[in-house]
Amino acid sequence: MQFLFADCVLDEERRELTRASQAVSVGPQVFDLLLYLVQNRDRVVSKDHMIESVWGGRIVSESTLTSHINAVRKAIGDSGEEQLLVRTVPRKGFRFVADVSEAQNPERLSTDASILSLEATKPSIAVLPFQNLSGDPDQAYFADGVVEEIITALSRVRWLFVIARNSSFTYRDRDVDLKQVGRELGVGYVLEGSLRKVGDLVRITGQLIDASTGTHLWAERFEGQLENIFALQDEISASVVGAIAPQVELAEIERAKRNPTRCATAYDCYLRGLAQMHRGDEEAIGEAITFFKRTIEIDVESASAHAMAAWCYFWRKVNGWSTDLDKDESEGLRMAQRAVELGRDDAVALTRGGHALAHFTRDLDTGIALLDRAIFLNPNLASAWFLGGFLRTWHGECESAIEHFERAMRLSPVDPELYRMQGGIAMAHLFAGRIEEASVWAERSYRNLPSFLMVVALLASTRALSGRQEDARRAIEDVQRLNPSLRVSNIADWLPISRPEHIAVFADGLRKAGLAE
Template sequence: MARSEGGRGNGLARDSGEDQILLRTVPCKGFRFVGEVSEVREASLSEASPAEASAAALDADKPSIAVMPFQNLSGDPGQAYFADGVVEEIITALSRVRWLFVIARNSSFTYRDRNVDLEQVGRELGVRYVLEGSLRKAGDLVRITGQLIEASSGAHLWAERFEGHLEDIFALQDEIAASVVGAIAPQVELAEIERAKRNPTRCSTAYDCYLRGLAHLHRGDREAIGEAITLFKRTIEIDVQSASAHAMAAWCYLWRKVNGWTLDADKEAAEGLRMAQRAVELGRDDAVALTRGGHALAHFTGDLDTGIALLDRAIFLNPNLASAWFLGGFLKTWHGECESAIEHFERAMRLSPVDPELYRMQAGIAMAHLFAGRIETASAWAERSYSNLPSFLMVVALIASTRALSGRQEDAKRAMEEVKRLDSSLRISELQDWLPISRPEHLAVFADGLRKAGLAE
């Protein structure tokens, strides 16, 4: 089988075939995002009463969370300001997650020094999740603990401890907030996915369909990705303006291409490109849409510069979005920016160390190390990724290549047998159509390893 490349409406201008306001065709290149961008802040609940906040949260078709005042356990009342500062930073950072409804400080802080249970808090504020925590200080060392709780059941979904020195208070507050938000946002998303699975009605809303699509996407296998595309398209049928659903559908088509699963390569590449373009058009201020849509767009067009710009925009909108960091890392890897790519992957893993897509981060950092000439390190990271998802074709090919390059010929041949089982059509001559590797020397080292492992020309 030959390979082939192929929010809601807000009244903003959209492209037509002639106007090209947001995406402009560049001869011999592909598409470039040219629309003007600006930071848009949604209305805050900072002046709302708890009752008003509850009504707004219950009306929102998205998960909701309240961040409670952290307990000051340091024995020093003067340290309360630090705990409050950490909570405010967490609320601000969570507010950048567009799919998450966050109760503002003035509402959640009405519970300070009150003996209330979290079920009551969830009921009064109308939130599904509550984040609570405490602060202890000993000398110059500060320890923050946090735990995420499902309000209705009291179930603990996540807990972690963070420590730091008070040499730079504001930097420490930022670091703790980033760590907390990077960790709990994926946990909330996973909890929402499980909640959707328990719902006996299937796809009763666009949001339920989207969540079910995410559940299949995270599984990563061929059948699951096919189901995910169906569910994301169903989401779009219900909400034609869903930028994230367009982006996820586009990205699923890309995942099928990368794994050699396409049934009609030209048709699927064209559909994936169309979905990616629409995601970028609809989601100019949606970090998730720009992340998946921009990454898919770069693959389908080969325009890495535009893809990197879109992923940078996503990181600006939500600097704690792990997927923006690791998919941006992939584009930088293909662009030849190996050290910057490795920093992106490491940042993603720090933000979301138990992410369901951790194997992608491990695969990306492996490829970046290969291109940087660190073959054994690349091989070790690829083996970690394989242990988490053995059906990832790129990782199996990477294992075969690095084993051959490091002289482990028999091990390389065994890995190559697995490559052929996953995709018997893969050839050396098709590598650049498969992955958008821009630097000839990087393509050459990958190809050399695969050739030594036994891949046909």
């Protein structure tokens, strides 16, 4: 159903709002609130009824409700002063007062237009039935089970639109052109694969295709024993999802870079912010914050943009790049709190927002709980595992932290943030008393990002503790260049390390390397 009012069209089925024939980007809850007001335009709706309908009865602050009403008004060209479309009824609620006409949805857009529409909002993927190459028709059920597990797991990735099984399985046993599949299903990416069984060994291959160009983006092979068939399905689906989700994200970032229009949509701004964040240097982090703030201007409910902005403020702080530390901490904390509030069921928002929140408040228990919830929501999100590993490292849970880092590296072995995982596992080994292992992992991380202050400090400390004094001295020179204000005495203010003995061993190495007290 379409609702037409003023110069706006509200499309319920496609969840689109256009104004003066131009698409208007609104957050999902703002859209739901507008739709609720329009559908109940024959009466005044109370705040309680709106909260029950839009937020499912969860506790919502007065300021949050007010900001959403303001966002609705802004999206449709109204204001709190004029109230031409949405009227406030004192002590009662709100009423949609514009003249509204209803129309059935026109025929679906052409398939090419559908793809463009989806690409403008978020990436989309279809998982086709895997071919059974085993020569045993009875093994088709196993291949189908793997595909269904992959579809289910991908559906937990909130930024990814996943075609339902019933649609993608219509291509079973058909020789199809993947570009055509993309057009027919309106998706940007297609995952296809095959299964071959030899004795008790099963081999699964998968490949990710850019449906618009037919380009192969990723391919991998997985093997396992059939002894525990369901565990094998889980293992394969986790491996596939952990590998392809970052590949899709990277492909989307590259697509945004090639687009000459800067920040045409909230999603485009968000992708550009991610590209800068992954670079990780001082200038790039500043640009990332700008892009994420622009995303929030377009979509005030973007939990992920709030979380990424908060995380960038944390990254700026931990690397000593803040020119106004109090301001950065205040803004980072505000963004992190907003991300957690908006993204209770958003694994990405909980991951970055929860990690930043733990650093700014030094409340590691709350941060760990938020990261654990992110893993519950999306068990294949590598960043949730490795950032959860960092919090456990600071908390003193070294072995559990190492398990988290290792799981992240298995899920995403070519991740652009691999250097963070390597640096985290180095710190965990140091606190566990394994100096040489810590040094090896720190060296790996350093080669990937030489400006990572924590890792450079780790290099200095572990080199000194293992007797390589000259190498340690060179690392300390890099530390002092990266952050001249860092001292042995302020390590506890720099990183939220909870156990005194862990602070002591880190500090001892830095002191021996030549860092000033």
